[in-house]
Amino acid sequence: MRISTRQIHKNALDGIVLQQAQVAQSQKQLGSGRRIVVPSDDPTGAVQILDLQSSIAGTKRYQKNIEAARVSLEQQEGVLGSVTDLLQRTRELALQANSGLLDDQARQGIASEISERVDELLDLANVRDANGDYVFSGFKVDQQSFTRTATGFSYGGDDGQRFVQVGPARKMAVSESGRQVFQNIATGNGTFSITQNTANTGTGVIDPGTVTDPAAWVPDTYTLTFVTATTYEVRDSSANLVTSGTYQSEAAIAFNGIQTSVSGAPAAGDSFEIAPSAKQDIFTTLDRLATALNKSVNDPASQAALANDINKFLVDAGQAFNNFTNQRASLGSRLQALEQQKNSNDDFVLLTESALADVQDLDYPQAISLFNQQMVALQAAQQSFVRVQSLSLFNYL
Numbered sequence: 001m002r003i004s005t006r007q008i009h010k011n012a013l014d015g016i017v018l019q020q021a022q023v024a025q026s027q028k029q030l031g032s033g034r035r036i037v038v039p040s041d042d043p044t045g046a047v048q049i050l051d052l053q054s055s056i057a058g059t060k061r062y063q064k065n066i067e068a069a070r071v072s073l074e075q076q077e078g079v080l081g082s083v084t085d086l087l088q089r090t091r092e093l094a095l096q097a098n099s100g101l102l103d104d105q106a107r108q109g110i111a112s113e114i115s116e117r118v119d120e121l122l123d124l125a126n127v128r129d130a131n132g133d134y135v136f137s138g139f140k141v142d143q144q145s146f147t148r149t150a151t152g153f154s155y156g157g158d159d160g161q162r163f164v165q166v167g168p169a170r171k172m173a174v175s176e177s178g179r180q181v182f183q184n185i186a187t188g189n190g191t192f193s194i195t196q197n198t199a200n201t202g203t204g205v206i207d208p209g210t211v212t213d214p215a216a217w218v219p220d221t222y223t224l225t226f227v228t229a230t231t232y233e234v235r236d237s238s239a240n241l242v243t244s245g246t247y248q249s250e251a252a253i254a255f256n257g258i259q260t261s262v263s264g265a266p267a268a269g270d271s272f273e274i275a276p277s278a279k280q281d282i283f284t285t286l287d288r289l290a291t292a293l294n295k296s297v298n299d300p301a302s303q304a305a306l307a308n309d310i311n312k313f314l315v316d317a318g319q320a321f322n323n324f325t326n327q328r329a330s331l332g333s334r335l336q337a338l339e340q341q342k343n344s345n346d347d348f349v350l351l352t353e354s355a356l357a358d359v360q361d362l363d364y365p366q367a368i369s370l371f372n373q374q375m376v377a378l379q380a381a382q383q384s385f386v387r388v389q390s391l392s393l394f395n396y397l
Contacts, residue, residue: 052356058168059345059352065164066342069174070335076135076176077331079124083282084324086124090117090286091317097293098310100303104296107306111293118286122146122153125182125283136178138162145178146283153283155179166341172334181327183281185320190277191217192258193316196308197271202226203304204266208315209258209274216257222274224253226266234274264304282320289313 096102097110125146128134133141137157144156157178163171187193191211204226211217221237226247233244234255243255247266252259260274292309296302 049356052352056349056352056356059349062166062168063342063345063349066166066172066338066345069164069166069172070338072129072135072174073331073335073338075127075129077328077335079127079135080181080324080328080331083121083124084321084328086117086121087282087317087321087324090114090289091314091321094289094310094313094317098307104298107293107297111290114286114290114293118283118290121283121286122148125178135175136181138175138177138179146182146281148283152287153281155183155281166338167345170341172338172341174334176327176330181323182283184279185282185285185316185323186277187280187316187319188277188312189315190319192219192274193277193312194260195273195275195312196305197273198305200267200270200305201301202229202267202270203264203300204262204270204272205264205304205307205311206272207261207263208311209260211258212254213257218256219276221276222255223271224260224262224274225271226268228268229266267301280316285313285316285320 093110093114097107102110125136126134126144127136134143134145134157136145137143139160139162140157147154147156155178159177159179160175161173161177162175163173166172189208189210191214192209194206194209196206206224222234222242224232224234226232227244230247231244232247232253234242234253236242243253245253247262249265250261250263252261258274262272289309292306292313295306297306
């Protein structure tokens with residue numbers, strides 16, 4: 001078979017061009033450090049790379065969310081730590097004020113400090129984050145959480161709880177509404193609360209009471225009245241007699257699964273209201289203590305009234321303290337969960353980056369060896385072409 005000189009040249013040039021293309025591809029790979037420089041190099045691998053890169057980018061966004069959540073939760077934990085310290089201080093002041101050795105001026109000085117603590121508490125409840133958003137306003141982050149009004153204290157937020165995505169299938173709560181933290185606090189012992197009648201004239205001081213049989217408790221508003229100085233009766237909200245008896249100081253007065261006791265010498269007509277626990281904000285709890293301490297104490301009856309007010313504050317403050325402690329425990333649990341999720345995300349990123357490297361990165365020893373082989377082949381093709389070009393029939397005549 002005869003092969004024309006033109007065909008010989010074309011075949012040689014095609015071989016050289018192919019070898020040059022292979023060398024150029026290897027040079028691109030070596031220069032970029034990537035096995036796949038353009039998608040056409042390996043379409044399937046290119047799709048894998050995009051999927052893996054997307055997973056890594058998404059997980060890194062979760063890590064940013066976790067960091068933001070950590071900052072937010074730590075800020076709230078710090079605020080509640082300050083709140084519990086403040087509340088502990090007011091409890092100490094209340095016990096100090098209950099001493100019969102203090103005069104009105106000394107108690108009013110304590111009341112003044114408690115009023116300052118209320119203002120401090122409002123500042124803590126109205127804390128803002130780095131973005132200027134109110135931390136305890138739920139979704140209404142641009143609204144001040146709490147304000148003092150002519151009738152008490154008002155909540156300006158809502159019940160919203162903000163969440164952030166911290167994993168592919170996990171969200172984490174990063175806020176609590178101010179209503180939940182500072183406002184929805186049970187009064188009394190959590191089941192019922194006892195309030196003295198401000199018109200009492202005796203020296204009876206009532207115990208906060210306990211629940212002895214939860215199944216027997218019938219929620220209602222009961223009135224414990226001293227019919228005489230030595231006899232009492234308990235009636236429900238419909239004036240039905242529930243129980244009665246002879247009064248003995250500190251002896252149990254029990255009915256419907258609860259019991260309390262009274263010490264001192266109540267006067268005929270004195271009464272106490274026993275009602276289901278309600279919800280009360282911590283600001284009102286402290287403010288009422290300050291109001292009670294500002295009253296003049298000039299006889300045994302007013303001293304007993306003060307003792308009842310302080311006892312009520314202490315039991316209400318105990319509920320608030322428990323609420324804040326539970327809130328802090330919840331924040332601590334979430335912070336721990338965030339740390340665990342962060343570690344899990346870090347592990348995922350490492351594994352995914354390793355998988356990405358397997359698909360995308362170049363095996364340098366293998367690539368260099370291939371490049372050297374390609375260079376040898378290219379040089380051989382070029383030398384062969386030169387020799388073919390120099391061939392002539394006259395060389396053999």
